[in-house]
Amino acid sequence: MTDLCKGRVVVVTGAGRGIGRAHALAFAAEGASVVVNDVGVAIDGSNASAGPAQDVVDEIVAMGGRAVANTDDVADWAGAGRLIDTALSEFGSLDVLVNNAGFLRDRMLANLAEDEWDAVIRVHLKGHFAPLRHAVAYWRAEHKAGRAVNARIVNTSSGAGLQGSVGQGNYAAAKAGIAGLTLVAASEFASYGVTVNAIAPAARTRMTENAFAEDMAAPADGFDAMAPENISPLVVWLGSTQSAAVTGRVFEVEGGVIGVAQGWRHGPSVDNGSRWEPSHVGAAVEKLLASAETPVPVYGAR
Template sequence: MGICDGRTVIITGAARGLGRAYALAFAAEGANVVANDIGTSLGGEGRDTSAADQVVAEIKAAGGTAIANYEDITDWDAAKRIVDATVAAFGGLDVVVNNAGIVRDRMFVSATPEEWDATMHVHLRGHFCLSRHAVDHWRARQKAGDAVDARIINTTSGAGLQGSIAQAAYSTAKGGIAALTLVQAAELGRYGITANALAPSARTRMTEQAFAEKMATEGQTFDTMDPANIAPTVVWLGSAQSAHVTGCVFELEGGRIMLEDGWREGPVVDAGKRWAPADVGAAVDGLLAERIAPRKVWGTA
C-alpha cells in the first residue's frame, strides 16, 4: 500500500527528466499514471510518441499501472481529451501535475515575438487548459454528490521567483504560474481542490545546458541534482495526506524542501498628504535602507 494507492494522476511532460521521475514515483506509491508527452525538443519542436511509451513500459515492468497520452496540452479540445481518456481508463481523476515546458534562452535585447509567444503558449496556456478541464470534471463530481479530494500541482521556477539573465520569457511565464497557483488555491478550495506549485532544481535537458557545472556528479556521495530527489514531495502533495496544504510554493533541491515566503508588504512611509515629487527620492532611499535585501537575479554578480 502506497500513499497514493488507487489515486489517478495526469503528468505532463512525463517522458523525461522530472516528469519521468514523478511518473515512476507516483506509480510506485500505487497511483494510476497517465503519462502525457508529445516528445518535443527542448525548444518545443518536433514530436516523438515513443517517449511517453517508454516511461509507461518502465512503470508496467515494475508492476505499476499507466497509460501513455500524446495530446497537446496547449490545445483546448485536446486537453479535454486528456481528461476524458483518463476517466475512461481509470474511472476518475485525482491529481494533475503540470510539468511540461520549453525554454528559448535569449537576452531581452535579442528576444523575438515568436520565441516569447511560444514560451507563454506552452507554460501558461498549457497550465490553464488541462487544469481548467480537470476542474470541470471535479466540479461535476461534487455536484453529483461525490467527495472530491483533488490536487493541482504546478511548476514554477527559481527563474520565475527571482528572475534569470537571458530568460525574460521563461521567467515571466514561470512567475505567472506562481501567481496562477495562488488564485487557484483561493478559488477552488470550495470544490475540494488544492493548488500548489514547485520550483524544482534538478538535472534535466534544460538545466544540463544552462548549469552544466552545477549538474555534474563528480565527487558527490549524494547526487543532489537527481530528478528523483524532487519526486517524493510531489507524490506527497498528490496524496490524500496533503489536503490541508494549498496556495504554497515549494523550492526543492536534493534533500531540501523550502517553503517560499512570497511577496509581502515591506517598509512603508506615509506622509499623510500628497507627496511633492522632489521629496519622493529621500523617502524611497529610506525604504530601501530598511528592506530585507532581495535575492539576486540568476546570472548577476
C-alpha cells in the first residue's frame, strides 16, 4: 500500500457489507481513519443491526487501522448530522464522504406500491443529500474561517440510473437523481475546496445477485471481475488529494474497467423561426431522430 490517504478522515455509508465494506477497508489500508456507517438492515431495509458496522471496524483495527462504527440512518436529517459529528468528535476533522448506502424494493411500475417508491427514493436520494448537506456545512465553515479545505464527496449512482432498468423504476429514478445531484454539488461546492464525483459500479453484492445471477459466481481461479473490491481503488483515489482536478464526473467501474459516463447533452435541433404548428412537428421530430445517436438500451429490455 502507498499511504495514499494517510491522515485523511473518511465517512463511508452502507459500509457494513459489499461495496461499502470494500471501500472502508481500502481507505484504511491507505492510511485513512474511517467512520463505518451501516444500519445493518436486510436487502429490503428491514431488521436493523449494529453488527455489520462493528464487524468492519474490528477488521480495520485488527490490521492496525483506525475506525469507529456509526449506525445512524443516513436518510434521517438528525441522524445524518450525527454521522458527520462522529467523524469530527472521534478524529477531529472530515476529508471524505462516500455516499454508498441503499437497498432495493424491486417491482414493475404497474405493481409498485407508494411505500416501495418512497422507501427507495428516501434511502438513496435523501440518504445522499442529508450527509452531503451536513458535511458541506462543516467544510464551508472551515473555508470561511480561512482554513484550507481539500475535501471530497463520492456518490454512488448506477447503470440503472444512467440507462434505466426494467423492474427497478424506483431505484433507477433515485440513482438518476444522484447523478444530477452530483453535477450540481460539484458546481456549488468548488469554491469551498470540495470536489464531488459519482460512480456507477457493477459488482457482486446482495443487491445485484438476483439481477445478474449468471455473472455473479466467483471464478475458481484467476481474476474475479465481479468482486466488490474492484470498485474501491477508484473511490480511494477520488478521495485522495491527488484527485483535486477532477469534479462533476460520473465514472462507470466494473472489474478492471474504468470509464467516464457521458450523460445528457444538447443534441440535434431545428429552429422553425416561429411557433410550430402541431401538424408540422412530426416531420421535424423524424429528421431529428434520424440524426441523433441511438439511445443505449434499458437494462432488461426485450
